[in-house]
Amino acid sequence: MSTYQEFIQQNEDRDGVRFSWNLWPSSRLEATRLVVPVSCLFTPLKERPDLPPVQYEPVLCSRANCKAVLNPLCQVDFRAKIWACNFCFQRNPFPPSYAGISEANQPAELMPQFSTIEYIVQRGTPAPLIFLYVVDTCLEEEDLQALKESLQMSLSLLPPNALVGLITFGRMVQVHELSCEGIAKSYVFRGTKDLSAKQIQVQTLDASAFCRFLQPVHRVDMNLTDLLGELQRDPWPVPQGKRPLRSTGVALSVAVGLLEGTFPNTGARVMLFIGGPPTQGPGMVVGDELKTPIRSWHDIQKDNARHLKKATKYYEALANRSAVNGHSIDIYACALDQTGLLEMKCLSNLTGGHIVMGDSFNTSLFKQTFQRVFSKDYNGDFRMAFGGVLEVKTSRELKVCGAIGPCVSLNAKGSSVSENEMGVGGTSQWKVCSLNPSTTLGLYFEVVNQHNAPVPQGGRGAVQFVTQYQHSNTQRRIRVTTIARNWADAQSQIQHIESSFDQEAAAVLMARLGVFRAESEEGPDVLRWLDRQLIRLCQKFGQFNKDDPTSFKLSESLSLYPQFMFHMRRSPFLQVFNNSPDESSYYRHHFVRQDLTQSLIMIQPILYSYSFYGPPEPVLLDSSSILPDRILLMDTFFQLVIFHGETIAQWRKAGYQEMAEYENFKQLLQAPLDDAQEILQTRFPMPRYVDTEHGGSQARFLLSKVNPSQTHNNLYAWGQETGAPILTDDVSLQVFMDHLKKLAVSSSA
Amino acid sequence: EKDKYIAPSAERGWNDPPQFSYNLQNARGQQKGHLTRRAAPPTSSGNTSTTTVNLKTPPTIPLSSNPLAPPPCSLAPPPRLQAGPPTTTTPPVQPGSQEEEGGGDQTQCEPDVEVVLSSLNRALATCRQSVKDQVCNDVEKRLLLLDDSWRAGKLSLPVRRRMEALSLELRAGHWDSANEIHRSLMVDHVTEVSQWMVGVKRLIAETRNLNPELLEQLQDTSVTDQDSDLLQG
Numbered sequence: 001m002s003t004y005q006e007f008i009q010q011n012e013d014r015d016g017v018r019f020s021w022n023l024w025p026s027s028r029l030e031a032t033r034l035v036v037p038v039s040c041l042f043t044p045l046k047e048r049p050d051l052p053p054v055q056y057e058p059v060l061c062s063r064a065n066c067k068a069v070l071n072p073l074c075q076v077d078f079r080a081k082i083w084a085c086n087f088c089f090q091r092n093p094f095p096p097s098y099a100g101i102s103e104a105n106q107p108a109e110l111m112p113q114f115s116t117i118e119y120i121v122q123r124g125t126p127a128p129l130i131f132l133y134v135v136d137t138c139l140e141e142e143d144l145q146a147l148k149e150s151l152q153m154s155l156s157l158l159p160p161n162a163l164v165g166l167i168t169f170g171r172m173v174q175v176h177e178l179s180c181e182g183i184a185k186s187y188v189f190r191g192t193k194d195l196s197a198k199q200i201q202v203q204t205l206d207a208s209a210f211c212r213f214l215q216p217v218h219r220v221d222m223n224l225t226d227l228l229g230e231l232q233r234d235p236w237p238v239p240q241g242k243r244p245l246r247s248t249g250v251a252l253s254v255a256v257g258l259l260e261g262t263f264p265n266t267g268a269r270v271m272l273f274i275g276g277p278p279t280q281g282p283g284m285v286v287g288d289e290l291k292t293p294i295r296s297w298h299d300i301q302k303d304n305a306r307h308l309k310k311a312t313k314y315y316e317a318l319a320n321r322s323a324v325n326g327h328s329i330d331i332y333a334c335a336l337d338q339t340g341l342l343e344m345k346c347l348s349n350l351t352g353g354h355i356v357m358g359d360s361f362n363t364s365l366f367k368q369t370f371q372r373v374f375s376k377d378y379n380g381d382f383r384m385a386f387g388g389v390l391e392v393k394t395s396r397e398l399k400v401c402g403a404i405g406p407c408v409s410l411n412a413k414g415s416s417v418s419e420n421e422m423g424v425g426g427t428s429q430w431k432v433c434s435l436n437p438s439t440t441l442g443l444y445f446e447v448v449n450q451h452n453a454p455v456p457q458g459g460r461g462a463v464q465f466v467t468q469y470q471h472s473n474t475q476r477r478i479r480v481t482t483i484a485r486n487w488a489d490a491q492s493q494i495q496h497i498e499s500s501f502d503q504e505a506a507a508v509l510m511a512r513l514g515v516f517r518a519e520s521e522e523g524p525d526v527l528r529w530l531d532r533q534l535i536r537l538c539q540k541f542g543q544f545n546k547d548d549p550t551s552f553k554l555s556e557s558l559s560l561y562p563q564f565m566f567h568m569r570r571s572p573f574l575q576v577f578n579n580s581p582d583e584s585s586y587y588r589h590h591f592v593r594q595d596l597t598q599s600l601i602m603i604q605p606i607l608y609s610y611s612f613y614g615p616p617e618p619v620l621l622d623s624s625s626i627l628p629d630r631i632l633l634m635d636t637f638f639q640l641v642i643f644h645g646e647t648i649a650q651w652r653k654a655g656y657q658e659m660a661e662y663e664n665f666k667q668l669l670q671a672p673l674d675d676a677q678e679i680l681q682t683r684f685p686m687p688r689y690v691d692t693e694h695g696g697s698q699a700r701f702l703l704s705k706v707n708p709s710q711t712h713n714n715l716y717a718w719g720q721e722t723g724a725p726i727l728t729d730d731v732s733l734q735v736f737m738d739h740l741k742k743l744a745v746s747s748s749a
Numbered sequence: 750e751k752d753k754y755i756a757p758s759a760e761r762g763w764n765d766p767p768q769f770s771y772n773l774q775n776a777r778g779q780q781k782g783h784l785t786r787r788a789a790p791p792t793s794s795g796n797t798s799t800t801t802v803n804l805k806t807p808p809t810i811p812l813s814s815n816p817l818a819p820p821p822c823s824l825a826p827p828p829r830l831q832a833g834p835p836t837t838t839t840p841p842v843q844p845g846s847q848e849e850e851g852g853g854d855q856t857q858c859e860p861d862v863e864v865v866l867s868s869l870n871r872a873l874a875t876c877r878q879s880v881k882d883q884v885c886n887d888v889e890k891r892l893l894l895l896d897d898s899w900r901a902g903k904l905s906l907p908v909r910r911r912m913e914a915l916s917l918e919l920r921a922g923h924w925d926s927a928n929e930i931h932r933s934l935m936v937d938h939v940t941e942v943s944q945w946m947v948g949v950k951r952l953i954a955e956t957r958n959l960n961p962e963l964l965e966q967l968q969d970t971s972v973t974d975q976d977s978d979l980l981q982g
Contacts, residue, residue: 149939156935156950218954222887225947364768371774371936563790597785606784612828618786635784639764651827665827675784680766681774689766698764 016046170234191247249283267386891948
């Protein structure tokens with residue numbers, strides 16, 4: 001229904017919120033019958049150039065276990081200067097500074113258009129941003145040179161007052177003392193033994209000495225540039241048939257310990273650059289014998305991954321320590337083989353740090369992605385924020401079940417915390433150590449009203465999101481978003497509830513639940529669960545005659561949902577055997593933190609077709625869209641694929657684009673490149689760019705994504721002449737839908 | 750700044766995306782995000798080809814064989830250019846408005862290394878009056894490197910052009926612009942400039958912090974010594 005579409009879009013634009021249901025069922029029982037939980041995707045720091053922050057402290061409810069922030073849903077008595085908290089109904093006097101308010105003169109936080117508002121607060125002296133580079137020196141010469149240059153370049157992008165530090169490692173770990181004096185000094189640690197935080201502090205002298213490792217950029221940039229320029233490959237020779245000895249575990253331990261000892265609770269980024277897996281010391285992922293390959297999914301399934309559990313546990317402990325201190329860890333992994341992202345992913349997932357995966361540091365993919373870490377917004381400030389703490393408050397009919405995203409629990413118990421956990425649960429507060437304007441969390445709720453209890457007075461449930469963080473300009477800020485949705489009695493208003501369904505948000509929220517499960521459950525079980533939820537949803541909302549699959553219909557608000565689930569099942573987030581464990585970890589890392597639009601692209605890639613017959617148009621992600629005289633542009637988020645149909649490829653090879661009278665062919669070839677440009681220029685991480693054609697080996701990127709409506713199995717059965725057949729035994733969307741309908745209408749289900 | 754797009758390096762990684770210049774990346778503006786639509790799914794179940802896509806419409810121009818075109822077996826050529834509305838909505842953008850390697854714009858003359866270096870050195874000399882010796886010596890060392898590299902022909906034309914622009918901005922006291930240029934050089938041409946650019950960066954930082962009298966002194970001498978032509982850039 002167009003009104004709900006508009007409502008949904010307006011709310012996303014203003015508040016960065018997309019709810020699965022925009023009318024809420026008024027009882028617990030009815031909510032569970034809806035299959036998809038009441039849940040939302042929330043982007044705490046959504047870019048709002050039109051929202052100027054206010055320069056005062058937020059007004060809080062005085063009840064100790066409430067402390068909700070004054071918002072447009074509160075009832076206000078302007079004469080008595082009292083406001084009623086909409087969450088706990090406590091009546092609160094306004095602070096003295098609000099003496100002048102009136103109906104005609106309201107503070108911003110009471111106005112409906114400020115359902116999202118940002119406060120700048122003074123909290124002690126502003127702390128500088130900290131960047132600690134941890135650099136693997138076991139790289140090929142060319143790679144190391146490229147990495148060094150990127151690091152030198154980044155010094156020009158850092159704010160002059162930021163603190164910077166450098167740790168290099170190979171077989172040993174070196175912490176470099178940065179000073180403006182001539183002589184370069186460093187402290188060396190053996191890469192084989194783990195060190196406690198205490199040991200690091202003792203060995204590197206007292207706290208004042210510590211500071212010499214983290215210095216302001218403006219003071220040490222020249223020396224650090226030289227230091228970086230002079231970095232050599234790890235000097236320990238690597239014998240034939242062996243891997244270099246890489247002590248990533250100890251290097252990270254030193255980094256985390258260094259920051260813990262000097263700047264706890266300040267925004268800091270540890271930036272780890274690696275060219276291969278950890279091969280010695282705590283956190284080693286594979287031994288140094290090349291003939292022992294690094295674990296594959298097959299190995300893991302057969303319980304044949306020797307170091308997996310121990311290494312994962314090691315890095316999880318480091319990640320948790322880092323998160324407690326509010327420090328984030330980025331991993332920039334560039335190598336042709338795996339580097340151990342499976343074991344190390346928690347370092348970034350728990351702290352909000354980035355994972356960037358590439359083939360080599362000497363590629364534009366790495367160089368530009370790395371540049372974009374330092375991209376600036378419309379005010380000239382970095383797009384990164386630190387030390388985020390998100391608190392969620394709910395009206396009493398709702399409880400919080402958990403969050404899925406780059407966060408850790410703060411174990412904040414209370415009356416709004418549900419006992420049913422979904423994602424990171426058991427809390428109403430989470431820490432997001434590093435975040436940016438696109439960081440999006442999935443939040444899951446439970447309706448706790450009893451069945452047949454009357455619909456609550458006022459008819460609306462409310463949720464308040466309070467995000468405290470350190471802005472990149474070092475100001476401390478609090479962003480408050482307060483939203484409300486109407487309760488509806490599912491018995492009498494099921495159609496209205498159905499039309500309030502946001503199928504895009506629901507698909508992403510369910511997909512995140514699936515990916516979360518996949519971390520601890522077997523793959524087939526997750527697929528079965530996802531299928532089960534889809535069937536139940538279709539049984540609930542499908543319009544059909546019992547046992548008659550051909551009668552099955554879904555209303556418009558749900559019509560795309562099965563397709564999303566179809567593509568999700570085939571996606572690299574749930575189908576791991578086509579990828580390495582590192583690749584799967586990388587894909588999942590990005591999936592559980594992106595906003596809705598990007599997440600949907602990951603689930604169901606976008607496909608545009610370019611031809612002489614009209615303007616570029618979106619086409620079905622289906623093999624029938626692959627035609628000889630079309631160019632296809634596919635965006636999977638991780639790859640941009642430009643595929644030239646057979647005839648187009650032949651024309652290109654024949655060189656028609658060089659001839660003046662075929663200028664329009666030249667334009668046709670250029671059109672997808674131009675459209676791809678906006679994506680290439682802005683997306684983080686930068687996607688791989690595949691230019692391929694019919695018969696090209698890289699065409700598999702496209703062929704593996706499209707719905708195989710024509711395969712070698714059914715090509716002649718369908719009698720189709722158009723479209724390219726796909727060599728696969730994957731079930732097609734049509735077969736999937738047929739099965740789904742059969743199951744949904746079956747009276748025995 | 751005419752550079753929009755840097756040519757891909759010879760040694761690109763597998764499926765490496767094209768490299769964009771610093772200025773192009775920063776000129777983001779409002780994102781149109783127009784590649785986000787999806788085609789409607791088939792309305793009737795089981796029928797795969799009833800989609801919204803025009804699968805079988807023939808080209809609007811009859812394919813005629815072109816006797817002048819190379820004859821690749823039985824390949825008919827693409828539709829020819831006709832006078833009429835363009836068939837694609839996005840206007841073509843020449844992708845490789847590449848680096849101007851001398852042959853391009855003849856109206857601008859080759860930057861003069863003497864002029865550029867003398868601006869920088871003059872700023873340095875002024876800084877010596879209040880900034881630590883060691884820092885100034887460090888900057889001087891790097892300016893010498895810049896000088897050597899330039900004279901040895903190791904710097905490409907875009908780098909020389911931008912250094913000229915940077916020195917002009919520095920002379921005029923436009924610190925932020927000078928800084929932007931330094932950043933763009935570090936991002937787009939790090940290999941050529943990394944050895945000495947941090948010295949230029951520091952020079953800008955120290956010069957802008959000079960006390961007003963010294964700054965005035967610097968700017969007075971700049972104006973009297975130079976041709977007004979060059980000041981107009």
